[in-house]
Amino acid sequence: MIRQAAMAVALLATWPAAAQTDDMANPAFLWVEEGKALWSERPRPGAKSCADCHGAAETAMRGVAARHPAFDAKRGRAMLLTQRLDACRVEHQGETPFEPESRRQLGLAAYIALQSRGLPVAIAADGPLAKTVAEGRALYTRRIGQLDLSCAQCHDDLVGRRLAATAIPSGHVNAYPVYRSDWLGMGSFWRRLGNCTTGVRAEAFAPHSPEHVALESYLAARGNDLPMQAPGFRN
Amino acid sequence: MIGKAQLFTLCLAALMATAAAGQEAVARYRIENGAIAASLTGVPGDAARGRAIVVNRQTGLCLLCHAGPFPEERFQGTVGPDLRGVGSRLSAGEIRLRLVDSSAVNPATVMPPYHRIDGLERVAPAWRGKPAFDAQQIEDVVALLAGLKAP
Numbered sequence: 001m002i003r004q005a006a007m008a009v010a011l012l013a014t015w016p017a018a019a020q021t022d023d024m025a026n027p028a029f030l031w032v033e034e035g036k037a038l039w040s041e042r043p044r045p046g047a048k049s050c051a052d053c054h055g056a057a058e059t060a061m062r063g064v065a066a067r068h069p070a071f072d073a074k075r076g077r078a079m080l081l082t083q084r085l086d087a088c089r090v091e092h093q094g095e096t097p098f099e100p101e102s103r104r105q106l107g108l109a110a111y112i113a114l115q116s117r118g119l120p121v122a123i124a125a126d127g128p129l130a131k132t133v134a135e136g137r138a139l140y141t142r143r144i145g146q147l148d149l150s151c152a153q154c155h156d157d158l159v160g161r162r163l164a165a166t167a168i169p170s171g172h173v174n175a176y177p178v179y180r181s182d183w184l185g186m187g188s189f190w191r192r193l194g195n196c197t198t199g200v201r202a203e204a205f206a207p208h209s210p211e212h213v214a215l216e217s218y219l220a221a222r223g224n225d226l227p228m229q230a231p232g233f234r235n
Numbered sequence: 236m237i238g239k240a241q242l243f244t245l246c247l248a249a250l251m252a253t254a255a256a257g258q259e260a261v262a263r264y265r266i267e268n269g270a271i272a273a274s275l276t277g278v279p280g281d282a283a284r285g286r287a288i289v290v291n292r293q294t295g296l297c298l299l300c301h302a303g304p305f306p307e308e309r310f311q312g313t314v315g316p317d318l319r320g321v322g323s324r325l326s327a328g329e330i331r332l333r334l335v336d337s338s339a340v341n342p343a344t345v346m347p348p349y350h351r352i353d354g355l356e357r358v359a360p361a362w363r364g365k366p367a368f369d370a371q372q373i374e375d376v377v378a379l380l381a382g383l384k385a386p
Contacts, residue, residue: 145355145356145358146347147296148347148348161314165309202357202358202359
């Protein structure tokens with residue numbers, strides 16, 4: 001733990017700004033290594049690994065993260081990439097879902113997302129996912145919390161203005177999960193969402209809750225055609 | 236069986252308790268001509284306490300969005316107008332209303348309501364039913380801002 005944090009700090013000290021384009025400097029790649037190992041690891045003797053079913057991630061997972069969240073016809077609902085991972089773990093591996101924000105979950109999600117690097121975000125927002133995207137948009141524009149602010153007020157109307165030291169970003173999710181230096185670790189969009197809801201003193205959304213799924217679906221669709229950058233890096 | 240008089244006393248007590256609880260949370264005020272002219276507490280605000288509130292990143296949050304004449308404070312915000320000279324642009328009553336509930340002036344405002352609890356959704360449990368500032372904190376901040384005159 002400590003060694004890793006020290007390593008991250010050392011890396012950050014060398015190339016803080018360039019890290020988004022310089023993977024060598026992005027500590028997220030420590031998580032990616034873990035995800036890569038997990039891809040071909042059999043959870044128990046006799047159980048199947050991801051690779052046993054899907055083959056090489058480089059080909060099988062190319063484009064998958066770029067089109068998630070996606071509507072799952074079999075289950076009749078929208079699914080995040082991390083929910084897809086859980087479904088495979090439970091149904092095909094006989095394991096329990098990943099602990100939200102665990103190293104293994106983030107590592108595998110980051111490794112899979114990496115296979116979509118540079119591809120345009122391609123959410124099928126007009127099809128059966130449209131309802132979830134619309135719900136997400138409604139949440140995005142709703143004022144919440146003691147500070148009575150909506151996501152849209154900051155991420156549509158005030159982009160680039162400074163909230164203290166921080167320039168307000170446009171709120172895209174094409175780089176998630178990201179490594180953040182003030183987390184000294186990785187996090188998914190859900191962790192970032194928690195920071196924003198805490199900021200406006202609003203009640204948090206539970207991981208994989210319908211609200212989380214709807215917001216992530218809307219934000220992903222709103223970023224259609226942007227290049228996939230996950231796993232990203234944030235100061 | 237409770238007698239009529241007893242019932243009446245009980246109801247009155249309940250009413251008074253509700254009023255007291257309400258008063259504790261949010262003061263009563265009247266908006267006239269885009270301002271709340273009267274003090275919320277009747278106790279004069281203290282500008283030094285107001286300054287401590289404004290520069291505090293956890294309580295005030297003001298400098299997340301605003302810059303102002305607080306030279307020791309790094310990283311001031313650019314979301315709202317600079318607070319320098321605000322006491323010359325606005326009266327104390329106008330400043331009071333903007334702190335209490337800026338949405339009464341501009342429904343689309345970004346400025347949080349510091350002394351309103353109605354109409355808020357999904358407030359975190361720790362803050363539920365409480366305004367961001369109590370009435371005296373509003374008065375303290377008004378005292379500070381009303382004194383920020385343009386040179």
